[in-house]
Amino acid sequence: MRSTNIAIKKTSYMVKLYLLPPFIKIILALGLFIFICVIGITILHRQSVAELVSLKQRKVMLEKEVTREAKSYGDLVYLSKNAKEAKEQYQSLIKQFPPEFKIGELLADISKLGTEQGLKFIYFKPQQSVDHVYYAEVPVEISVVGQFHQIGRFLGGVANLPGSVVAVNHFTLTRLDxxxxxxxxxxxxxxxHTLPTSLDIKA
Structure with missing residues (x-):
């Protein structure tokens, strides 16, 4: 008897739902649809965020790997199968580097170039030299103040100093308050600049 009563109650409930006014049915259906959409969008958003974070992490890892490989190219050049061709390319590059004693002159040239363009130097900080196998690099942190055209000519002049190889990077340009x-x-x-060991590869 109990099971029969339960069945009747369930049937009665469905009948009541069926007999609801059309307007109420539409509101209930719309509410159910919105609820399902919100749940779906939330799940998709979480998945998209997780995928985006994963892609960004992968991008950073790849950039670090590429940078590491590029830095080690000069050290590993003779280990490649095409050592002769690689050596010729590396020789051509090294020949463009000035000797170490020219670095002082180049620093003075950069300072003079900025002054000639009418720029005001805030700081000019040569850093510790970083030695590689056949060459070394000297980072110089520079901050100047001036007009746009002055800065443009200064950067162009620094990157094209005669008898030198200079890379300009990590730059930030902002309007002065x-x-x-x-x-x-x-x-x-x-x-x-070159090192004494550069003579080995220049030969």
Whole structure:
């Protein structure tokens, strides 16, 4: 008897739901649809965020790996199968590097170039030399203030100093507070020079 009563109650409930006014049915259906959409969107959003974080982490790992491989190229050049061709390419590159005693002159040239362009130096900080197998690099942290065209000519001049190989990177350009046409530039100029071991590869 109990099971029969339960069945009747369930049937009665479904009948009541069926007999609801159409307007109420539409509202209930719409509410159910919105609930399902919200749940679905939330799940998809969480999955997308997780995938995006994973892709960003993978990108950072790949960038570090590429940088590490590029840095070790000069050290591992003779281990490649095409050692002769690689050596010729490396010789050509090293021949463009000035000797170490020229670095002081190049630093003076950079300072002079900025002054000639009318720039104001905030700081000029040569860093510790970083030695590799056949060459070394000297990072120089520089900050100047001036107008856009002055800064542009200065950067172009630094990157094209005669008898040198200079890389300009890590630069930040911002408008100086309280001025209309003055900009503040911070960047690192990396100067490359040969080492005594460079004679081995130049031969």
């Amino acid at each position: 309280g001025t209309e046409n003055l900009l503040s530039l911070q960047f690192t100029a990396t100067l490359y």
